[in-house]
Amino acid sequence: MAEEHGKATQAAVRERNLTTALQLVLSGNGTATRAGIARRTGLTSATVSSLLAGLIADGLVIEGQLAESTGGKRATTLRIAAEDHVLLALIVQPGLVRGAVIDLLGAEVATASQRPATPGSLEDVRTVVRKLVAATTARIVAVGVQVPGIADGPLIRESVQLGWTDVDLARELAGIVEAPIHLINDADAEAIADSTAADEPGADDFGASQLFVSLSTGVGAAVILDGEVVAGASHRAGEIGHVPVLFGPEAPVCACGNRGCLEEVVSVTSLLGLPHGTDLEALDLAALAAAPESRHRIADGARVLARALLLVGAALDVPNIVIGGAAPRLGPEFIGHLRAEAARHPVKAAMPLGFRYARVAQEQPYRGAAQYALRSTLGISWAG
Structure with a gap:
């Protein structure tokens, strides 16, 4: 039993080291070398060579050009076989x-x-x-x-x-x-896309804890604490779209069967008065948002969303709200309303909320x- 446990442990360590070596090759963007990986990991040259030999045999890594000389024999660079x-x-x-x-x-x-x-x-x-x-x-x-x-x-x-x-x-x-x-x-x-873009050169740092709110044909959210997406007990963390925020017989009926759900008030389709299931990619949302009737709905929807997010932000202790989905295409007026409404109703003992649009949702x-x-x-x- 002890021998089997030892073998399993060795296999797990090797798998972890393989992943680390592959990550360093990827992050190196064509400049990584065996010696450099050995220095970064503290592993022996023989161990690193063995790991890289396995990754090369699997076709995930290929050797590139010779690196610049540092006084001795020039090392061979390594890169990810991205095209294969x-x-x-x-x-x-x-x-x-x-x-x-x-x-x-x-x-x-x-x-x-x-x-x-x-x-x-x-x-x-x-x-x-x-x-x-x-x-x-x-x-x-x-x-x-x-x-x-x-x-x-x-x-x-x-x-x-x-x-x-x-x-x-x-x-x-x-x-x-x-x-x-x-x-x-x-x-x-x-x-995840937004957080991976956070390390790109020139990107501003909004912290590792935030609430990401996606507004498109529906409404959803992702809770990120210390850089990790929180799944929740039943993989439902962030399912805020079908929480009722308007009440009474005049509240709009949602596709889920309830009345007054957040999705019926602040999804982009609702803000622009579009039918459910509309292909938002085919429309000029900025032009639609500029129409007088849309501007009224956008202002009202932003007030409702901001008030809901004040409660969520205080409960989770996240200082940053990132708005994604199709919402960035609405332009600066919508997020301006969110900031103004949150500023009008500061929550005592809670951190002030910062709002920004997602960085990469539309481009990538x-x-x-x-x-x-x-x-x-x-x-x-x-x-x-």
Whole structure:
């Protein structure tokens, strides 16, 4: 028994060291060397050479050019074999299913999309995956699928927007792609994308604890404490979209069956007076937001959202609120209303809330799902 435990421990240590070495190669962006990795990790040169030999044999790492001389023999640089290994990232929304082939450095290689005739059509999801598989000859390492709903392992426990309950998406895609499939809530995915961008040169530091609120056709949130996304006891942390905030018979009826849900007041479709399931990617949201009737709804919605977030921010002790989804396309007026309303109602003994728009949601929409799949499968991160 002791011998088996020792072997298991050794295997775990080697796996951890492999992940560390791979992360250093990725972070090195073509400049990493065996000697440099040995210095960074404190491992022996022989151990590092063995680790790298395994990663090279697996095709994940390839040798590059000779590094600059430091007085002795010039070392050989190492880089990730980004062109030979890719990720698939999908975003499933009621009005649009879209996806991309992403290389291991985070660059988009190809994209595909499908506009569903019926929101939540699984066949449309399968169609997009088939298109992406056909668009690459590289090895598909993993698939990340971003959905507006509660992701729990291989299951989408519930998605009001898509009409899904206990959908096993990995089983639905079996036979189309032979790679691990990782499901993630859309707000969590956007929060991961935003946090990985935080380490980019020139990015401002808003701290490692924050509440990420995604407003699009629905409303969701991701709680980040000390840099980690909090899942909650049943993977439902951040599910604030169906909390009632308006009451009485005049409160709007939500798709979930209740009245006055936050989603019915502050989703981008509600703020702009658009039908449920509208494909927001096809519209000029800034122009729609400038219309007088929209400006009135946006001001009212911002007041409701700010008051709700004052309570959440105080409960979680997070000083930063990041607004993502399609909301950044509404322009500065919406977030200005949020800041003004929060300033009008300061919470005693709680930190003042700071508001900003997400950094990368619009420019790199697939980054969050791809990063989640990369970390879940290989243990590495673009922000490492």
